[in-house]
Amino acid sequence: MLQANNPANRDLIVNINGNLMHRDQAGVSPFDSSVQNGDAVWEGLRLYDGRIFKLDEHLARLRKSATLLSYEGYPGETRLIDELRRTLEANAMRDEVHIRLTVSRGEKYTSGLDPRINQLGCSFFILAEHKPPVYDKSGVTLATAKTRRPFANVLNQHIHSCNQLTSILAKLEANAAGADDALMLDTDGNLAETNATHVFLVKGGTVLTSTTDACPEGITRSTVLNLCAQHGIPHEVRHIPEAEIHAADEVFCTGTMGELAPVVRIDETEFAPGNLTARLSDLFTELTKTEGTRLLDKSSPV
Numbered sequence: 440m441l442q443a444n445n446p447a448n449r450d451l452i453v454n455i456n457g458n459l460m461h462r463d464q465a466g467v468s469p470f471d472s473s474v475q476n477g478d479a480v481w482e483g484l485r486l487y488d489g490r491i492f493k494l495d496e497h498l499a500r501l502r503k504s505a506t507l508l509s510y511e512g513y514p515g516e517t518r519l520i521d522e523l524r525r526t527l528e529a530n531a532m533r534d535e536v537h538i539r540l541t542v543s544r545g546e547k548y549t550s551g552l553d554p555r556i557n558q559l560g561c562s563f564f565i566l567a568e569h570k571p572p573v574y575d576k577s578g579v580t581l582a583t584a585k586t587r588r589p590f591a592n593v594l595n596q597h598i599h600s601c602n603q604l605t606s607i608l609a610k611l612e613a614n615a616a617g618a619d620d621a622l623m624l625d626t627d628g629n630l631a632e633t634n635a636t637h638v639f640l641v642k643g644g645t646v647l648t649s650t651t652d653a654c655p656e657g658i659t660r661s662t663v664l665n666l667c668a669q670h671g672i673p674h675e676v677r678h679i680p681e682a683e684i685h686a687a688d689e690v691f692c693t694g695t696m697g698e699l700a701p702v703v704r705i706d707e708t709e710f711a712p713g714n715l716t717a718r719l720s721d722l723f724t725e726l727t728k729t730e731g732t733r734l735l736d737k738s739s740p741v
């Protein structure tokens with residue numbers, strides 16, 4: 440799936456360390472750790488009618504990622520929420536907006552890897568774009584990548600970092616195969632996720648997903664598991680061997696960027712979009728209509 444270039448985003452105002460500026464004027468220092476080492480953590484947030492869905496959960500995951508990397512001078516939740524609001528107001532945004540919130544280890548006083556040459560505290564960047572859910576709700580296709588997701592003894596996937604080369608290598612494989620995204624296994628050959636989303640299977644009426652041993656703790660993933668629990672839908676979290684994926688009745692993927700989307704093909708195996716995928720997708724949509732942290736007043740300009 441190739442995202443279209445949305446002309447509504449031509450004159451975005453972005454937020455660099457609290458400074459609001461036109462996207463063409465925005466600059467990040469070449470001394471910043473994000474540029475030097477890909478040493479930054481991020482969250483993708485979605486705005487529904489002035490409310491950010493699961494904002495507290497996203498901010499908790501961001502802080503956890505920063506803590507796992509021993510960041511110093513973290514901006515803090517109150518500041519980040521204020522800056523998110525300022526950015527949305529500057530762009531007169533209210534709905535169908537995706538926000539990339541990034542915190543880096545900050546600027547170094549000289550080029551290098553060592554975190555001790557970072558003495559200014561973290562940097563943060565907020566990019567809010569007009570972006571409805573990106574996945575085609577009629578179904579996406581996946582190609583199994585040779586690139587695998589590592590376990591925490593190689594790179595802890597619970598650090599949700601901007602260092603996304605594993606995903607990019609897998610996505611290049613998917614692009615070459617003509618698929619929308621890559622299905623990624625862990626190094627033991629069990630299901631991990633795609634290059635950008637979590638994967639769920641339905642088999643015999645039970646909803647299944649992988650553990651998070653080799654993938655991030657997804658916010659949409661947890662929301663779907665909670666919906667299953669609340670609505671009496673049988674569900675299981677466990678290691679899922681590759682062969683079991685192809686034997687599923689339904690497959691769908693989840694993520695803030697695209698919500699829930701059915702998977703209609705993995706390599707040569709085809710799947711029909713199924714009833715449980717549609718039901719969970721509807722339940723998720725219902726939640727987004729009522730839940731979320733209100734950042735913009737109901738009377739804010741559109």
Ligand SMILES: Cc1ncc(COP(=O)(O)O)c(C=O)c1O
Binds near residue numbers: 632694
């Ligand atoms: C690698 C990866 N997997 C899955 C997801 C989906 O997670 P969430 O549901 O929290 O958006 C993301 C989102 O940022 C991601 O980067």
